Amino acid sequence: MTKPVLILGSAPSVCAVQSWPKSQFSAIVAINNAWQIREDWDYHIAPDDFPAARGPQSLRAGQQRVTSAEYVPANNAYGGILYAGGTMAFTAGYWALAALAPSALVFAGCDMVYPKGGSTHFYGTGTADPLRDDITLRNLEAKSARLLLHAAEQNCACLRASTGESRLVFPSLTEADLPRLRSVKIVSNTAQFAEIKAQEKALDYVVPSGRYWASRKNISPARLDALDEAWLGAVVT
Template structure:
């Protein structure tokens, strides 16, 4: 397992703060969607299938690769699937990194999912608030972050975020001291209980395209699962 954390960059305005962070601090730098523009030394670009070609990197340097749904969907399926994980790329990238990179920590910057009405929403200006769209998998972003944090902790990985005033992510702030800490294992009974209830509910879509059969899923049952993840994090 790498000793250095993985940096995961989203598109919120504060992502530019990490442009000057030395790459030597990280084992990999994962850029979501447009975030590859923030710094040239990213190692992985991850984006959904509908990400416009004209906004994608034009070429790859040595040590760089693109991560598409053919790779990130199977990785997410190892953790129960994208419907349970939350169908926005910050969470998708997190689970992919857990499966593929097996980091000791993941530091999320520009992924706070806060969209002020009177300010820039993205580092490049104003964009679409993907995590806030009407989507059955995104009804409780805090719970989805708790779920990712607990799955990561179960394999010895800490989830951290940049120091911001507001965030929908429940991760601790990525201070130097936090980067040196070992992730605390989740309460095994609570963690395994929620996973078992997800499995029993059987809302698993192997293709990752859960929206194509969204009417088959109960929002109330998914809300109940979200509540259980928040309780498991508290435990």
Template sequence: MTKSTKPVLILGSAPGVLAARDLPKTLFSSIVAINNAWSVRNDWDYHISPEDFPADRAPTDLTPGQTRIGAAEYVPANNTYGGIVYAGATMAFTAGYWVLAALRPSAMIFVGCDMVYPTTGNPHFYGTGSADPLREDITLRNLEAKSARLMLHASGQGCACVRAPGGESRLIFPPMELKDIGQSAMPKLHANPLAFDRAQGYEDTLGYFVESGRYWDSAPSYSTERLDELDQLWFSAGNSAQASDQPAT
């Protein structure tokens, strides 16, 4: 697939996602809705959800051009970038790698994907819900590191990662005002190749690739200490990258 010159909008379920409800569709090559976010706006192109997403909360009346994406599509896409153990098994990251593999955009704009859950008020735009990224899981021990990894892999294929501003975020992507989409250049990331290769090389030595994506079937064989070391390498690589205001190519 030829890389699109327009960004892909990725919608999560945090309350801030409502800021993207009325953005013109023409600004984006595609809109990807994660889990319940399909109800934020009706002009999404792809709905992506895990195998255990409740059927009664999924979209049913799809319009022409709308597609549902499940494990049969996103697991192979994540495998292209090393597999879900390294990518992080929560849907914001899973969707990001699927978009990279399938849509090859110039940029990904994450809205409502900050993975921060307040102790008061509604943590989701639709009310209450489970904080999936905060569950105890070997692949989600350092969300900032996982976001750095996604950002660096995206940069390697000329794709910028940005997030909507406002409040705390576990994503280390640079923030971008939604009103500036289509008017300002996306930041271009200059990765540190030595830091990237160091983290990638450590992944290769660990050998924690699981083609099926069902990493939990062999969880006792993983070393949390080594995964923490790997996370630190990716986090450091992300922090050592330099951003500029030049458009991604």
């Protein structure tokens, strides 16, 4: 039986999962700088422009790097990055769905909420990548809803390891909930899911290379916004 996958982001709240038992997870995926949070991660995933000097300089036995050569095709299998959202938390989620077939995706330090003062990341102050002006990131809640529903189609739950404010529409959990993760109820409206996927296919906003910013496709923000609203409306709470 598959186990949950823990995905580590860089928000200060990620420190809360430093001591969560590895035995509860089939794998730990560290995004960008988050490999520093704990030594027992399995996969380091980062964009091509992530500075090599800030990544792990050596790998332990069993550890692997995940690059665009792996995560772009994985995202394409779920419709492509223009629909999925061009920030690494979502990219890592779809890659994990494709590559690891988890029973749940648990996101820590990925709430995409940035205080105006103080530390924005566990290492201090960083760039709020999900808040940049980008056609794929106009509605972060909707992008998280889309990921949640795609995961549900694979009998995989999406959860967040935080209880405060979040742009993710996932249910919260604490360490005490870990033993019950396999019994999380997954609700999905199959007909509505298929209808929205058909709308995406009809728009054909697919850029196989993943480099949507360099594409000559005529992308309509209004049509992407309509899709976002549809995904949000499809979430069963």
